[in-house]
Amino acid sequence: MNNDLYFIDFPGRIQAIQSEMAKDGVDVYLGSRLRTLSWTTDAFCPWRSYIVIPSEGLPTVFTFVIDAARIADESWLDFDHVLGFAPMGGQDQITVISDLIKKYLKGKKGVVGVEAGMSNYLPEGNLTHFEYLALESALPDAKLVNALDIIDRLAVIKDEGTINRFRKAGQMADAGHVAVFNAIQNGGFRKYTETEIAGIAALGMRAGGSVWEWSFTGGNEIASGYRTGLMGGACTPPTGRKLQAGEPLMVDLHSMFKLALGDHTHNYLLAPATPRQRWHAQNFVDLVSLCLETYKAGISPSSLADEMLIFCEERGFAEYMVPGFEHGIGMLGDEWRIGRNDGPFPYWTNPDHIYEPNEMLICAIQYACPEEEIGFRYENAILIIEEGCEIMSKYPLAVEEIE
Numbered sequence: 001m002n003n004d005l006y007f008i009d010f011p012g013r014i015q016a017i018q019s020e021m022a023k024d025g026v027d028v029y030l031g032s033r034l035r036t037l038s039w040t041t042d043a044f045c046p047w048r049s050y051i052v053i054p055s056e057g058l059p060t061v062f063t064f065v066i067d068a069a070r071i072a073d074e075s076w077l078d079f080d081h082v083l084g085f086a087p088m089g090g091q092d093q094i095t096v097i098s099d100l101i102k103k104y105l106k107g108k109k110g111v112v113g114v115e116a117g118m119s120n121y122l123p124e125g126n127l128t129h130f131e132y133l134a135l136e137s138a139l140p141d142a143k144l145v146n147a148l149d150i151i152d153r154l155a156v157i158k159d160e161g162t163i164n165r166f167r168k169a170g171q172m173a174d175a176g177h178v179a180v181f182n183a184i185q186n187g188g189f190r191k192y193t194e195t196e197i198a199g200i201a202a203l204g205m206r207a208g209g210s211v212w213e214w215s216f217t218g219g220n221e222i223a224s225g226y227r228t229g230l231m232g233g234a235c236t237p238p239t240g241r242k243l244q245a246g247e248p249l250m251v252d253l254h255s256m257f258k259l260a261l262g263d264h265t266h267n268y269l270l271a272p273a274t275p276r277q278r279w280h281a282q283n284f285v286d287l288v289s290l291c292l293e294t295y296k297a298g299i300s301p302s303s304l305a306d307e308m309l310i311f312c313e314e315r316g317f318a319e320y321m322v323p324g325f326e327h328g329i330g331m332l333g334d335e336w337r338i339g340r341n342d343g344p345f346p347y348w349t350n351p352d353h354i355y356e357p358n359e360m361l362i363c364a365i366q367y368a369c370p371e372e373e374i375g376f377r378y379e380n381a382i383l384i385i386e387e388g389c390e391i392m393s394k395y396p397l398a399v400e401e402i403e
Helices: 010-026 035-042 065-074 093-105 129-138 149-155 160-191 194-207 225-229 273-292 301-315
Strands: 028-031 049-053 060-064 082-085 112-113 142-146 219-226 248-257 260-270 326-330 362-367 375-383 388-391 397-402
Touching: 010 035, 010 049, 010 149, 028 035, 028 093, 035 049, 035 149, 049 093, 049 194, 060 065, 060 093, 065 082, 065 260, 082 093, 093 112, 093 129, 112 129, 129 142, 160 194, 160 248, 160 260, 160 375, 160 397, 194 219, 194 248, 225 248, 225 362, 225 375, 260 273, 273 301, 273 375, 273 388, 273 397, 301 397
Parallel strands: 028 112, 060 082, 112 142, 260 397
Antiparallel strands: 028 049, 049 060, 219 248, 248 260, 260 375, 326 362, 362 375, 375 388
16 A cells, blocks of 8 residues: 555556546547646646557657656656657657557557547647647548547546645645735735735745646736626736725635645735625625535535525625636646536536535635625635535635734
C-alpha cells in the first residue's frame, strides 16, 4: 500500500481507460483536452498537447518540443513516452500522431477515439475541425469516433489521493485570505488597488505552496464597489481601482496543488457599512449556509436550485440571485461541467445529474444588486458525501466589516 497522502495510481487510470475502450470498440484513444492530459499524465501541459493511448501498454504524450523535457521530468511517464512535435519535416503533430496510431493499428483498419465536442470553457482542447480533417486524411483506413465520454465517466468519482490534493489546495487558498485580511484590517485597505490585493493574495498562497493562480478568468478575481454587483459577473479580473470606504470588496482566490484546484471567495464591507448593505450581506450568508447544508448524495443540481430559489423568494431577494449554485471541478482543465455528457443540452451540465459520494464540485453562488452597487460571490470546492458535504476551504463564512 502506498503511504503517500497524495498518491494517484496513474497506470491504473490508463488500464481503466483501456478497459472502457474495449467495451466501446475503440482501438486507440487520442486525448487532446487539458482535463484529459492532467488526469492521465500528472503534469501541467499548457501548450497544445495530445496523449495517444493504445489498447494495452503505456500511452505516449506529444507536446510542443520546447516543453517536452519538463513534462517528462514531472510526469510519471518516462522520456520515451513524452515526445515533442515541431514545425519541421515529418515532425509536425499530425504526422507524428498518425504515424504512432498506424503502428498500433498494425496497418489494419481500426477505430480511433477522439475528443470532439463543445464547451464554454476556452482552453478545453477539443479536437479542432482542421485537426480532425487532417487526421482523417492521414489515417484513411481508420474510423474516427467521438469518445470523450470515456474519460468523463471515469473522472467523476474522485480517489483518496485526488481528494487529499484538493484539501491541500483549499488550505492554500485560506493562506491567501489570511494575507489579504492582514493587509486591509484597521483601515489598511485605503492603501491598495484591486490589483495589489490580487498580488497580496498570490504571495500568501505561494508562501503556502500554491504553484499557480489557475483561473482563466483573470487569476485571482478581485472586485470592489459597483464591480461586485455586475449581474452575472463571474469574471472579475482585478483592475487599478482603489479600494474605498463604504463599499463592498470581493476576493475570489485560485490556488493549485499537484493539479488539484483550490477556489474560495470571501467578501467584505469596507466601513462604514449601511443597514441596507448589512441586509444584503445577511441574505447572502444565510443562503450560502443553507446551500452547503443541503448538498449530499442523492440530490441533483435542479432539485438543489429549486430549494434555494424558494428560500430566496421567501426572504425577498430572489431578483438578486443568479439561478445556479455550482460548477464542476477536477484536475486542471476540468473546471466546468458537472457529471457527464448526458443532459438535455449537448456538452452542458445535466441539471438532473444525481450526485454520488466522492463526487466533487464547486459550490458557486452569485448575489448581485447592480442598482445598489453591491454584490457577493461564494465559491468553494466541496466533496459530496452520503449525508452532506465536506468543504475544502475552511476560511470562515461571513461578510466581514473592516473598520
